[in-house]
Amino acid sequence: MTLGFDISLAFLVVVLAAWTIQVHDTFSAVLAFVVFGLLVALIWVRLASVDVALTEAAIGSGVTGALLLSAAALLRPTQSAVAPPGAAWCTAAGVVCAIITAGLGAIALLLPDPAPTLAPLAAASLPQSGLGNPVTGVLFVYRALDTLLEKVVLVLALVGVWSLAVDRLWGGIPALWPATCPDSTLTFLAQLLPPVGLMLGIYLCWTGADHPGGAFQGGALVTAMWLLVMLAGVRAAPATGLLSLRLLLIVGPTLFLVIGLSGFALAGAFLAYPPGYGKPLIIVAEAALTLSIGVTLGLLAAGPAQRAKEP
């Protein structure tokens, strides 16, 4: 019964992937990509990786989908004028993709049985950190440096998007979707849903210490609620030059960095936590990171400044 479900799920994902590549309309391709992400999230659930599933659904499907949709809307006027790539390019891309797929397949199939793993070691030392969720343990204890750099990369990506603004609009207001029409139903949703969504975001961040969840998933919900509010026109997008906004962007990574540096003095190493204070410090860092991630992702989707800020 479950094998049949798994096989049809995998089949559906492959078909949807092929369709996403093959379809000509960018808008349809993006929609198919979003559905693809949700199905992949289901696969992660079937593989008992609920943390990865939540991230895939929230970031891979939701936020990336919103980014791609706004890109597709921007490209729409010029799309018909662009010639499709020639047969040589298509063949080259196909060959490269086939080689990568074959390589990944070979790696997965040729793994020694049992596969080499550090999981028992990681699980054995987890109680020292006070955390119950091994994924959060890996993210904030064993590989904290990766997590820190990941958050910094996010801010750098936003700087990259902002740099697309013309000089005189630097620090101005992003324009979000070009064709946003006010609608009373959307306004209703934007007033009804944010309290629920924000509470769920806080819950996901808080529960991440012991159960699936965490800063990225919680932050993505904050982003979704904020985008909804901005799209419905309940609150306008803020000027990107606003000092308080920029402080929100860096409060998470900065706090994490400060905790990491204080590890030198208190625990003898960068990003080491003093014994007994591991869990509280991680939760403080996660809370700040959730806020920063939410604001960063929202501004990434809002795009570069396209209007001057009001004097």
Added chain:
Amino acid sequence: MIRALDLLTIVGVSAGCFFFVAGTVGLLRFPDALTRMHALTKADNLGLGLIVLGLLPQAAGLGHALKLVSIWLLAQVSAAVASQLIAGAVLRQRSAI
């Protein structure tokens, strides 16, 4: 007693699945956007509602049951708003032609 609750689950989930299948058939077969949406909302409201109703007896406690019901309520809200938005877009498109 347990048997009766399990029976409720089987009936509820099966009925829910039936509405999802019917909604999908409608989505594929109906001629225009508004009627297709009509078919989809049946799957969303009744189908998901019946599945949640069927799963309620299996919930581990009041907390789980409330989570299931809130999933249904959130899906209801999003489906209602999304269909309003799509219908609005369809009407605007029609009046533009």
